[in-house]
Amino acid sequence: MESLEIQGRPAIAGRAEGVALVCPESLTGWGGIDPATGEIKDLASGNRGQSIAGKILVIPGSRGSNGWSCYYSITRVSGAAPRALVVTRVDSSSAVAAVGLKVPAVVDFPADADPCRLIQNGDYVIVDGDTGRVTIRRGE
């Protein structure tokens, strides 16, 4: 088993762990996911058909419509929320989504520690929203 730690900026406090879902091109706004199930509908996403529900969602930032964060915030009510949010570089839409989701979140990683490059789908990831530390375990 390999293990790697990367350090970002803590955004939403708390600790969560689980299987990573990495969307290196982000997900498009307004309809990019099904907010009831968390299923990715974005036609341009390599993760189309997978669900963000219960995952550690790893994205570079937001993409597309101002109607971006609302599709994530509502998963807190629908039960399809990810367990944690990891954002390479926070922007206004992904910050609003973090407030709405209320799950542990870490943002703003250094250029040599881009979580979208270092984390792979299926990695086991521990997100510490108090310290900003993200632990990546592969082969577990």
Place this chain on the structure above:
Amino acid sequence: MVKLTPREQAMLSGQDGPMKQRALENVVQYAEILGAESLCPVSRATVFCGRHSYLEAAGNLKYHEMFSRVQLGSDELLPPAEIERQCLAQTCVSPCETFEYQAFQQSHSVFVENREYLDEARKMGVVEVGTCAPYLNGWLPLPGEHFVTTESGMTILGNSLWAARCNSDGIEAAFWSALCGRTPRWGRHLTEGRRANIRVAVDFVPETMIEWDLLGRALGLRLPLHSQPAVTMDSSGADFNRLRQFLTALAVSSNCEICHIVGLTPEAPSLAAAFQGEDPAAYPEIRLSRADLAETYDAACDPGRGPVDLVSLGCPHYDIYQLQDVARLLDGRRIAPGVTLQVWTTLAVKALADYNGFTAAIEKAGGSLYTASCPVTIKSDYLASFRGAVFDSLKQITSARLNLRGAAYYATAAQAVDAACSGEWKEANRWKA
């Protein structure tokens, strides 16, 4: 730590009631995540007030329960509060047309529930306007004015063309800001947050609406996230409608919130000015040619010929001159049997179209002029019923593809009207570089 004024501290302590307290708590947490040091006053807001389809994921909630739980993130039902009086708030698009619902295969109960949501928003002080193009009705921020909006096209237009200040934020955050009158002083709200960080060279002169639309998407798909381009080009073919089409297509295909066009937009009298004194040569460059537009067109428009039963025009909502053009294009013609022709605008512009006879001309040909919504904002399964749909907007066709089962064609307004009258999409219509 976000520095708050005495007025903000009082609101945060609950002096203005629990709903405004909650809204400001969210704005402060939002500011902390961004790393903002203070908040700035917001004087305009467009907000997303209808019973939009994504809200169904939260269950069948009445307006105030939905507002507290979904928009404010509160598990408690908060007593309603008014929008801050300093903030001119109006509704963005709605999932229902202002008056019609059967034409969109919607039930009466869906229409009534949406009406109830909009009525409650009115009680909070939001003016019901129902448009993605608030500037058509005079909602125009001044240079330097801080505003929030739920419309991506308005964000980038306001920043780029009017030098007003706005971040993309989100639908929830627009409500928070309208309620407490504040947003984080961060990003595009700061002068340094508006600096260009990538050069774009366009080696041709876009002249038609479709070329500006294609240029926006072609650029958006090539921009790294968080880009703020400074575009060098011959922009002599620009007019307001072409620019809003370009900027809207750019915004929704990237996360771009501001685009400087050297010699045209106010913060870019020169390339150096767009980079605020930094050396432009130190930043990367993207070059765009007509061949890039052709690639974008081919990705947007299905190949071959085929039957057409839906034609939708007006994304962003058409202005009065675009409606005049459609009326002229339809003069002496009839929509083919079985084809639905929809043209979308704002309620105020429709009143002008009624008065000028454009609505009557569209209806005489068998088309309809609608307000407050558009096909992709109406509940998603509506689009699945059509065999072939024609749109004159890359924003519309790209979102529509998520729910269409039939073919999708991308056209000029004139080609779209031809398709509505013939019931057919012809291969010869395809745009060529």
